[in-house]
Amino acid sequence: MRWSWRKVEETFFRCLMMAAVVLVMLILLWILLTILVRGVPALDWEMVSRTPRGGFYLGKSGGILNAILGSLFLTLGATLAAFVAGLPVALYLTCFRGDSSRTAAFIRTVLDVLWGIPSIVYGAFGFVLMIWLGLRASLLGGMLAVALLILPIMIRGMDEVIRLVPRELYDSAYALGATKMETAFRVVIRQAAPGILSTVLIALGRGMGDAASVLFTAGYTDALPSSLLEPVATLPLAIFFQLGTPFPEVQERAYASALLLTILILVISGVARWLIRRYARQVVR
Amino acid sequence: MLRWRQWQERIGRHLLQGITLGCVLLAGLMILGLLLKSWPLLQEQNLWSMLVSRDWRPHRGEFGYFPFLAGTLWVTGGAMLLAVPLALLTATYLSEYASHRVCTLFKPLIDLLAGIPSVVYGVWGVLTIVPLVKNEVAPWFGRFTSGYCILSASLVLAVMTLPVIIHVSLEVMQAVPRELRESALSLGATRWQTVKKVVLRKALPGLLAANVLGFARAFGETMAVIMVAGNVARVPGSIFDPAYPLPALIANNYGEMMSVPRYDAALMLAALLLLGVVLGFSVLSRLVLQRLQRRWR
Amino acid sequence: MTGEHVIHARDLNVYYGQLHVLKDITVAIPRSKITAIIGPSGCGKSTLLRSFNRLLETMDNVRLAGSVRLGPQDVYAPGVDVTLIRKKMGLLAQRPFPLPMSIYENVAFGPRLHGIRNRRALDRLVEDNLQLTGLWSEVRDRLHTPAVELSIGQQQRLCLARGLAVEPEVILADEPTSALDPQSSRRIEECFRHLKDRYSIVMVTHILRQARRLADYILFLYMGELVEHGPAEQMFNAPRRELTREYVQGVIS
Numbered sequence: 001m002r003w004s005w006r007k008v009e010e011t012f013f014r015c016l017m018m019a020a021v022v023l024v025m026l027i028l029l030w031i032l033l034t035i036l037v038r039g040v041p042a043l044d045w046e047m048v049s050r051t052p053r054g055g056f057y058l059g060k061s062g063g064i065l066n067a068i069l070g071s072l073f074l075t076l077g078a079t080l081a082a083f084v085a086g087l088p089v090a091l092y093l094t095c096f097r098g099d100s101s102r103t104a105a106f107i108r109t110v111l112d113v114l115w116g117i118p119s120i121v122y123g124a125f126g127f128v129l130m131i132w133l134g135l136r137a138s139l140l141g142g143m144l145a146v147a148l149l150i151l152p153i154m155i156r157g158m159d160e161v162i163r164l165v166p167r168e169l170y171d172s173a174y175a176l177g178a179t180k181m182e183t184a185f186r187v188v189i190r191q192a193a194p195g196i197l198s199t200v201l202i203a204l205g206r207g208m209g210d211a212a213s214v215l216f217t218a219g220y221t222d223a224l225p226s227s228l229l230e231p232v233a234t235l236p237l238a239i240f241f242q243l244g245t246p247f248p249e250v251q252e253r254a255y256a257s258a259l260l261l262t263i264l265i266l267v268i269s270g271v272a273r274w275l276i277r278r279y280a281r282q283v284v285r
Numbered sequence: 286m287l288r289w290r291q292w293q294e295r296i297g298r299h300l301l302q303g304i305t306l307g308c309v310l311l312a313g314l315m316i317l318g319l320l321l322k323s324w325p326l327l328q329e330q331n332l333w334s335m336l337v338s339r340d341w342r343p344h345r346g347e348f349g350y351f352p353f354l355a356g357t358l359w360v361t362g363g364a365m366l367l368a369v370p371l372a373l374l375t376a377t378y379l380s381e382y383a384s385h386r387v388c389t390l391f392k393p394l395i396d397l398l399a400g401i402p403s404v405v406y407g408v409w410g411v412l413t414i415v416p417l418v419k420n421e422v423a424p425w426f427g428r429f430t431s432g433y434c435i436l437s438a439s440l441v442l443a444v445m446t447l448p449v450i451i452h453v454s455l456e457v458m459q460a461v462p463r464e465l466r467e468s469a470l471s472l473g474a475t476r477w478q479t480v481k482k483v484v485l486r487k488a489l490p491g492l493l494a495a496n497v498l499g500f501a502r503a504f505g506e507t508m509a510v511i512m513v514a515g516n517v518a519r520v521p522g523s524i525f526d527p528a529y530p531l532p533a534l535i536a537n538n539y540g541e542m543m544s545v546p547r548y549d550a551a552l553m554l555a556a557l558l559l560l561g562v563v564l565g566f567s568v569l570s571r572l573v574l575q576r577l578q579r580r581w582r
Numbered sequence: 583m584t585g586e587h588v589i590h591a592r593d594l595n596v597y598y599g600q601l602h603v604l605k606d607i608t609v610a611i612p613r614s615k616i617t618a619i620i621g622p623s624g625c626g627k628s629t630l631l632r633s634f635n636r637l638l639e640t641m642d643n644v645r646l647a648g649s650v651r652l653g654p655q656d657v658y659a660p661g662v663d664v665t666l667i668r669k670k671m672g673l674l675a676q677r678p679f680p681l682p683m684s685i686y687e688n689v690a691f692g693p694r695l696h697g698i699r700n701r702r703a704l705d706r707l708v709e710d711n712l713q714l715t716g717l718w719s720e721v722r723d724r725l726h727t728p729a730v731e732l733s734i735g736q737q738q739r740l741c742l743a744r745g746l747a748v749e750p751e752v753i754l755a756d757e758p759t760s761a762l763d764p765q766s767s768r769r770i771e772e773c774f775r776h777l778k779d780r781y782s783i784v785m786v787t788h789i790l791r792q793a794r795r796l797a798d799y800i801l802f803l804y805m806g807e808l809v810e811h812g813p814a815e816q817m818f819n820a821p822r823r824e825l826t827r828e829y830v831q832g833v834i835s
């Protein structure tokens with residue numbers, strides 16, 4: 001067997017690619033391990049069950065319940081808002097516009113572009129909006145910014161799912177005399193429900209992990225969230241601030257918080273993935 | 286009864302249309318809002334001279350964006366340089382060489398990492414990359430650094446964008462019909478020749494889009510970068526110097542921006558610049574994509 | 583190299599995971615003839631075709647036992663260069679799949695792979711092979727436009743020309759006309775008739791009439807077994823097995 005140039009090239013690139021895969025996998029494992037190894041020892045029940053006490057940021061006792069609850073409230077509110085605004089758009093694109101419409105294609109492009117805009121820009125824009133509306137940094141402001149941030153993700157995700165609904169289903173609904181509205185809201189939604197739910201979860205995870213958009217808009221506080229118009233703490237910012245202190249004890253807490261946030265998001269995306277898998281099986285049948 | 290349903294249909298239709306229009310207008314509204322807020326500054330000072338000026342002294346009303354632009358470019362450029370080849374090689378291997386089993390094993394892991402929030406990547410960077418660069422890499426080059434520098438930021442960003450690029454590239458390459466590969470193979474092409482000349486070529490527009498996505502992600506990333514880049518407002522001279530990318534500038538100074546005149550306008554202008562670059566880049570890439578798609582279908 | 587038969591398969595068994603799709607196939611494919619593989623859907627026709635040029639092994643869960651020879655060469659011998667084997671057996675797929683490049687580059691792709699760089703030689707090869715498939719007069723003015731802009735029928739003939747350009751001994755065709763209109767199908771059939779002096783053609787077909795029109799030799803597969811094979815005349819008019827008779831008369835399908 002002679003070693004022609006083609007074989008040398010083949011072998012070379014094959015080795016290169018294998019090295020790349022191994023490297024990528026090692027890096028990825030490295031990240032997960034780091035978060036686990038540094039986070040687990042610092043994580044205890046007090047962390048998740050109490051709010052910061054006096055001197056928390058100097059290493060005294062307390063937890064991050066304020067940030068956990070804040071993140072949950074904020075993200076749930078934002079997700080709900082984005083869902084309510086996004087679902088009609090997603091339905092409109094496919095059910096009213098059809099798959100080959102140029103308007104729909106244009107709107108999809110705009111949404112894709114919006115998707116790519118950095119979250120800090122959403123934060124800044126949210127801030128501008130808040131000034132116009134006369135709001136200060138608050139739960140409501142944070143919800144607004146995060147809702148805007150996840151709106152394109154939500155719409156495009158649901159849009160992709162709704163596009164999978166077979167044409168025949170529309171036809172049979174129309175043949176029964178249903179209007180487009182009735183078809184969209186009673187038939188199509190039901191068919192696409194698992195996919196829509198998993199999109200919502202994906203958007204939820206994205207919103208929960210984002211810090212830059214809530215930096216100006218949600219503020220930060222050690223108190224538990226009490227009102228829509230009060231500032232609220234969020235997990236990503238808690239991590240950021242804790243890591244920024246010079247005290248090792250507080251930095252430890254940042255690792256624990258990071259672990260907590262990661263677990264939360266992985267669970268959410270895990271459920272989403274499971275839904276998609278189930279849903280995919282339904283479609284095949 | 287019938288009339289009511291007709292009304293419902295008509296009203297509903299207009300409602301949906303209105304909401305859709307609102308979402309599309311959001312893009313315009315964003316530009317408009319940021320522009321209005323930065324307008325006072327734009328009226329007082331020339332945009333171009335601010336872009337090329339190196340002096341950032343908010344208290345004296347001097348807003349030179351050049352160090353921040355340079356920092357952003359260094360950090361993002363470095364990240365893409367590291368991430369793109371690695372991601373493409375990995376995606377190619379998983380799509381073209383790896384067995385189905387291996388691929389289904391790796392894919393969820395990659396998706397999982399794409400979902401981890403950027404703050405967590407920042408924490409990881411502070412814990413591992415910063416000391417690594419400080420104690421191992423820099424001395425190896427005979428340099429001294431605190432570890433909070435361009436190289437660290439680029440490394441963290443690269444690792445952060447890897448899963449994104451791999452995920453999309455993999456999807457694009459797996460969408461290439463298998464018969465196309467078989468055509469090339471049955472002409473006597475080796476596996477690599479098939480990949481290089483047929484699969485990659487066919488997937489090129491999609492791969493480009495994947496990398497643009499990765500770029501946008503890296504370019505606008507705030508939290509991971511702010512934690513490891515060092516944040517010194519000076520034009521960097523090497524990869525071991527600290528940098529102060531635009532997103533970090535905005536995020537770090539929002540607290541004081543209301544107390545200094547024009548500071549808020551300057552930060553909003555920074556956000557507008559960020560938005561402008563990302564918009565420009567994605568429109569440009571879309572044009573290139575369209576041309577590519579027309580040439581190679 | 584001029585034996586009577588071009589491909590010999592011996593005790594060929596193929597499994598997809600647990601599924602046993604080809605069972606003890608032993609057959610010889612005649613040289614310079616058109617051989618048709620017929621049989622109901624899912625009986626393993628495509629699998630047999632793809633086991634000849636080792637395309638099967640690009641799939642994941644496939645296991646193959648037995649031997650295939652191309653002339654004197656053992657196709658599955660260890661250490662054999664697969665690319666050279668595949669080069670000798672061109673493949674024409676069910677639907678045309680032009681490579682994502684121009685018409686010219688499509689035809690020149692194979693020769694370039696095998697080291698032909700000379701522009702003049704390539705021009706010549708492209709023209710000759712497009713002539714062979716009757717495409718030259720239709721595309722000579724737009725050789726450098728994307729191949730996907732051709733009609734489906736033209737694309738299929740382009741794929742044939744592309745395969746011919748590496749000078750194979752055998753052309754393997756898997757239902758090459760099933761995606762085409764009658765007009766285009768006829769042109770492919772004409773091509774095959776022209777080409778059979780210089781190449782051995784093995785085609786899978788679902789259309790019995792096509793097999794009757796074209797084939798010199800017939801293999802009849804049923805549920806992974808080679809029920810009967812023989813000259814077309816005999817297979818259609820005086821089959822030895824009852825099953826074959828029922829199939830060629832259209833009783834089972």
Ligand SMILES: Nc1ncnc2c1ncn2[C@@H]1O[C@H](COP(=O)(O)OP(=O)(O)OP(=O)(O)O)[C@@H](O)[C@H]1O
Pocket residue numbers: 598599601603622623624625626627628629630641
């Ligand atoms: N990749 C695969 N994995 C598992 N089973 C397969 C695979 N490809 C084909 N099969 C199975 O192997 C059997 C033979 O498939 P093959 O494609 O060879 O049939 P065929 O005779 O070409 O059918 P058709 O006329 O429909 O093209 C079928 O039962 C099919 O379901």
Ligand SMILES: [Mg+2]
Pocket residue numbers: 627628629756
């Ligand atoms: Mg078949």
